[in-house]
Amino acid sequence: MIPKELYAKFDLDRGVIEGGTFASRHLSDLNGNFADQVAYDEMLSQGNPLLYTVSSLEPAHGDGQLHYGLGVLMPGKVGDEYFLTKGHLHTWRPAAEVYIGLRGSGCMLLQDESTGDSRLVPLHSQSIVYVPGFTAHRTINTGTEPLIYIGVYPAQAGHDYAPIAKQNFRMIVVERNGTPTLVER
Ligand code: PAN
Ligand code: ZN
Numbered sequence: 001m002i003p004k005e006l007y008a009k010f011d012l013d014r015g016v017i018e019g020g021t022f023a024s025r026h027l028s029d030l031n032g033n034f035a036d037q038v039a040y041d042e043m044l045s046q047g048n049p050l051l052y053t054v055s056s057l058e059p060a061h062g063d064g065q066l067h068y069g070l071g072v073l074m075p076g077k078v079g080d081e082y083f084l085t086k087g088h089l090h091t092w093r094p095a096a097e098v099y100i101g102l103r104g105s106g107c108m109l110l111q112d113e114s115t116g117d118s119r120l121v122p123l124h125s126q127s128i129v130y131v132p133g134f135t136a137h138r139t140i141n142t143g144t145e146p147l148i149y150i151g152v153y154p155a156q157a158g159h160d161y162a163p164i165a166k167q168n169f170r171m172i173v174v175e176r177n178g179t180p181t182l183v184e185r
Contacts, residue, residue, distance in 0.1 A: 005059035012103060012148055015072035020057040025086070026050055027078075032165070033086060035172050035185050039079030050074060051083050052139075058155065065155035073106065073139055073147040080174040082106070087138030087169060089113060091158025094133040097151050101127040104147035107180070111136040111169055118171045120182045123149060136164060140173050142180040 010017045026048045034040045056069035076083045105124035131137045141147040
């Protein structure tokens with residue numbers, strides 16, 4: 001028998017890691033995250049679509065251990081801003097993370113916590129994005145199919161949503177002339 005912390009199967013169609021937790025985020029969970037609040041309210045009045053799911057596994061705890069999650073972010077837009085994850089800093093700020101793109105195409109918005117400097121990095125199948133420590137990160141789907149990725153991070157990382165909930169990312173990714181474009185909020 002292989003110990004269960006050493007091996008897990010995942011299903012890209014269901015967005016599930018066997019033996020992991022599963023969380024769903026709908027449009028109503030992202031109030032305040034999109035720049036165009038009028039478009040957000042209008043969309044929510046029509047229904048409450050699923051925006052993304054995360055299935056996470058914590059195989060072990062303690063110094064040097066790793067946790068990981070499988071994310072599935074739907075395609076779509078609120079106004080001209082592409083669907084996105086809430087985004088967070090790690091509670092343990094030095095914690096970096098590696099994102100491995102599996103399906104679909106989009107990007108990651110990275111924002112240095114102390115300088116506010118922003119970078120937009122492509123995330124798609126057969127690509128890897130390195131998120132340094134001390135960096136707020138958000139995933140954005142600029143494509144037409146679900147964007148699916150795995151994120152691997154230190155077990156001690158923790159998720160701190162408060163700074164982004166209080167003061168959103170400085171930049172947003174919108175469609176301009178059919179092209180994803182990074183602009184000031
Ligand atoms: C990812 C994220 C996942 C969902 O696994 O948790 O993309 O985004 P939010 O957590 O911002 O809603 C990760 O970065 N973990 O550390
Ligand atoms: Zn993270």
